[in-house]
Amino acid sequence: MKKSYILSLALFLSCITYAQEKIKVACVGNSITYGTGVADREVNAYPVKLQGMLGDKYEVGNFGKPGATLLNNGHRPYTQQQEYKDALAFAGDIVVIHLGINDTDPRNWPNYRDEFIGDYRSLMQSFREVNPKVRFLLARMTPLSDRHWRFESGTRDWHEEIQLAIECIARAEGVQLIDFHEPLYPYPYMLEDAVHPNAEGAAILAKTVYEGITGDFGGLQMSGMYSDNMVLQHGQTLTLQGKANAGESVQVKIAGQKKKTVAASNGKWMVMLDPLKAGGPYKLSISAGKKELIYNNVLAGEVWLCSGQSNMEFWLDWSATAKRDVPEAANDQIRLFDMKARWRTDAVEWQSSVLDSLNHLQYFTDASWTVCSPETAGKFSAIAYYFGKMLQDSLKVPVGLICNAIGGSPTEAWVDRRTLEYEFPAILRNWTKNDFIQDWVRGRAALNVKKSSKKFQRHPYEPCYLYEAGIRPLQQYPVKGVIWYQGESNAHNKDAHEKLFKLLVQSWRKNWNNANMPFYYVQLSSLNRPSWPWFRDSQRRLMEEIPHTGMAVCTDRGDSLDVHPTRKQEVGERLARWALNKTYGHGIVPSGPLYKSVTFHKNMAFVSFDYAEGMKASEGEELRTFEIAGEDQVFYPASAVVEGNQIKVWSDKVKEPKVVRYAWQPFTRANLVNGAGLPASTFRSDMK
Numbered sequence: 032m033k034k035s036y037i038l039s040l041a042l043f044l045s046c047i048t049y050a051q052e053k054i055k056v057a058c059v060g061n062s063i064t065y066g067t068g069v070a071d072r073e074v075n076a077y078p079v080k081l082q083g084m085l086g087d088k089y090e091v092g093n094f095g096k097p098g099a100t101l102l103n104n105g106h107r108p109y110t111q112q113q114e115y116k117d118a119l120a121f122a123g124d125i126v127v128i129h130l131g132i133n134d135t136d137p138r139n140w141p142n143y144r145d146e147f148i149g150d151y152r153s154l155m156q157s158f159r160e161v162n163p164k165v166r167f168l169l170a171r172m173t174p175l176s177d178r179h180w181r182f183e184s185g186t187r188d189w190h191e192e193i194q195l196a197i198e199c200i201a202r203a204e205g206v207q208l209i210d211f212h213e214p215l216y217p218y219p220y221m222l223e224d225a226v227h228p229n230a231e232g233a234a235i236l237a238k239t240v241y242e243g244i245t246g247d248f249g250g251l252q253m254s255g256m257y258s259d260n261m262v263l264q265h266g267q268t269l270t271l272q273g274k275a276n277a278g279e280s281v282q283v284k285i286a287g288q289k290k291k292t293v294a295a296s297n298g299k300w301m302v303m304l305d306p307l308k309a310g311g312p313y314k315l316s317i318s319a320g321k322k323e324l325i326y327n328n329v330l331a332g333e334v335w336l337c338s339g340q341s342n343m344e345f346w347l348d349w350s351a352t353a354k355r356d357v358p359e360a361a362n363d364q365i366r367l368f369d370m371k372a373r374w375r376t377d378a379v380e381w382q383s384s385v386l387d388s389l390n391h392l393q394y395f396t397d398a399s400w401t402v403c404s405p406e407t408a409g410k411f412s413a414i415a416y417y418f419g420k421m422l423q424d425s426l427k428v429p430v431g432l433i434c435n436a437i438g439g440s441p442t443e444a445w446v447d448r449r450t451l452e453y454e455f456p457a458i459l460r461n462w463t464k465n466d467f468i469q470d471w472v473r474g475r476a477a478l479n480v481k482k483s484s485k486k487f488q489r490h491p492y493e494p495c496y497l498y499e500a501g502i503r504p505l506q507q508y509p510v511k512g513v514i515w516y517q518g519e520s521n522a523h524n525k526d527a528h529e530k531l532f533k534l535l536v537q538s539w540r541k542n543w544n545n546a547n548m549p550f551y552y553v554q555l556s557s558l559n560r561p562s563w564p565w566f567r568d569s570q571r572r573l574m575e576e577i578p579h580t581g582m583a584v585c586t587d588r589g590d591s592l593d594v595h596p597t598r599k600q601e602v603g604e605r606l607a608r609w610a611l612n613k614t615y616g617h618g619i620v621p622s623g624p625l626y627k628s629v630t631f632h633k634n635m636a637f638v639s640f641d642y643a644e645g646m647k648a649s650e651g652e653e654l655r656t657f658e659i660a661g662e663d664q665v666f667y668p669a670s671a672v673v674e675g676n677q678i679k680v681w682s683d684k685v686k687e688p689k690v691v692r693y694a695w696q697p698f699t700r701a702n703l704v705n706g707a708g709l710p711a712s713t714f715r716s717d718m719k
Contacts, residue, residue, distance in 0.1 A: 053090045057123030061133055063173055064095030068227025075230040080237035094118035101130035103150045105139040122161040127240055129170040131193040140189040151200050167206040168243050169197055174216045176225035177452055177459045207296050209243040211236055217499040220390050220487035246277030248298035251319040256508040258399035262366045262431025264509040265331035269304040275319040284316040307331035309428040332429030334510045337415035339517035341438035350413040351597040360408035365419050367403055367411050370395045370435035380481045389489050392500040417603025418514055425611055435501040441472050441520040442531040443494040447538045451494055454534055458494050469523045512549030514606045519594055522562050525569040536577055551581045551609040556596055557589025557698040564695045567713040581609030584623050587710045591698040623709030629691055629716040636680040636691045643676040645706020656701040660690045691716045
């Protein structure tokens with residue numbers, strides 16, 4: 032009996048000691064910490080999930096107060112709530128603070144923003160007083176969806192200002208900053224009421240805190256862009272980045288270079304490689320901890336991203352020259368990274384398993400770099416292939432081509448969310464019933480997701496979607512530039528597209544941290560769609576407005592009935608001309624005649640062009656499709672002849688001409704070319 036008592040007492044004392052040794056984690060916050068909006072919050076709120084991840088060595092307390100503000104003069108100060116008193120009594124060894132969302136209320140931030148940093152630091156000090164060894168994790172706030180009723184009236188901007196304040200506090204206090212924003216931002220369906228993450232979102236928050244506390248990010252990881260056979264951009268300082276466990280030493284080796292760094296508290300690391308000499312093959316080795324990743328048969332050369340919609344996606348196998356060129360496509364110096372869609376946006380209803388994958392941004396197949404061969408090139412973009420082949424032939428260096436074009440996709444689907452939230456928020460609102468978005472695009476999306484029961488079901492045509500699914504995963508993989516063929520799904524509204532296209536270029540240049548990144552695009556071809564002349568001329572003017580761009584004209588390769596003309600070789604090579612001339616400094620003519628100016632003398636118009644040398648009508652015929660109008664803007668077919676580097680235009684029906692236009696037909700038989708045989712663009716002289 033006595034022995035049994037002693038054993039029981041020893042076990043009891045052991046349990047007390049064990050309990051005392053537990054690391055206490057206090058989760059301080061508002062309704063998001065509490066678990067509002069989370070089904071079965073007692074099981075699924077993020078602090079509960081965190082407890083399960085951390086295990087028995089930790090004790091996690093949930094001290095979230097719905098509606099609480101960080102500001103002491105806010106409408107519901109956290110420091111005046113019982114949850115705050117309970118958190119102090121808990122005396123956490125680790126305190127995770129996620130406050131600030133409710134401070135975006137117009138009762139709070141406009142009046143008391145100057146007090147925010149002081150109040151936040153005072154809150155931290157109160158936790159230090161009850162536990163001088165406390166460790167803080169300050170959380171960047173969760174996103175607020177553009178569906179929030181006050182999004183544009185202040186919430187969007189105040190949310191951003193508060194984020195910056197929290198970052199400032201973390202730096203000033205020398206404490207750890209964790210990010211509740213980035214992992215949720217591409218998943219707006221997780222914010223069903225525009226504010227509160229659902230159970231899936233709460234699990235992501237728990238994982239974020241777990242990683243922040245433990246430094247366990249799953250060991251060394253690289254983007255799927257890195258594989259055997261890849262091409263790395265040569266001739267410039269090269270940024271390589273990935274993830275590893277916090278504090279792990281990371282070593283990168285290639286071509287005699289050895290670079291070392293340490294993974295930061297958020298698991299991210301980055302090294303800068305000295306410029307690589309074009310050629311190879313090289314071996315790239317990346318190691319951290321006990322893990323090593325080795326990539327073989329790596330080349331250094333020119334890397335280009337090839338994107339857009341179906342005419343960029345259009346396979347070499349389908350092109351007019353396939354029988355000739357596919358069998359001859361073997362070229363070890365060209366490498367392909369083909370990001371194909373898992374499900375084409377054909378006129379079908381997708382199954383529920385597809386719909387769930389879409390919401391998780393799992394739209395593109397897993398890809399890896401392959402050597403260009405008849406098998407790989409045949410099912411790769413024809414335009415991208417011809418572009419890359421001409422570059423490789425001309426530059427005599429390896430070329431890497433990344434293709435992620437999606438048939439039918441609109442421009443807005445490729446622009447990042449933050450850019451649209453600030454620069455074009457109207458296009459985000461109720462997008463399936465939004466007239467900024469082409470009705471065909473909305474109709475096809477509605478058909479594809481018809482079986483979905485989810486209120487915020489996603490689709491590849493949704494604004495931001497393809498950026499989040501297809502551009503973010505590139506993780507700034509270094510590229511030289513972009514070629515782009517898209518516009519058919521925005522041709523209903525040239526004015527909206529003008530804004531969107533500028534935002535697209537801006538968005539991608541920001542993503543790659545290269546304000547001068549070349550961006551060469553294809554003007555829409557000829558097709559019997561009424562809006563296309565206006566749209567083509569708009570594309571021409573965009574080239575003049577956006578620096579470091581060039582436009583390939585392909586109206587001479589159109590098809591009156593088919594939106595997918597098969598003659599792709601010329602289009603790819605015309606894009607390559609822009610790159611060779613503007614990016615690589617070769618003397619090749621980059622474009623056909625581009626409208627420059629017009630002067631009027633008596634009943635004649637004299638039109639000047641850039642790239643005008645050797646202008647003529649193709650195939651020795653008379654010039655066609657010039658039209659002229661007077662003050663009344665009524666256009667008449669006009670005669671036109673080449674005079675030096677100008678075109679003289681006139682019509683007996685217009686005595687005092689004021690405006691000239693060219694190729695102003697949806698399907699045009701315009702035939703003006705220059706000495707290089709390149710076609711002139713659609714233009715209207717009063718639309719300079």
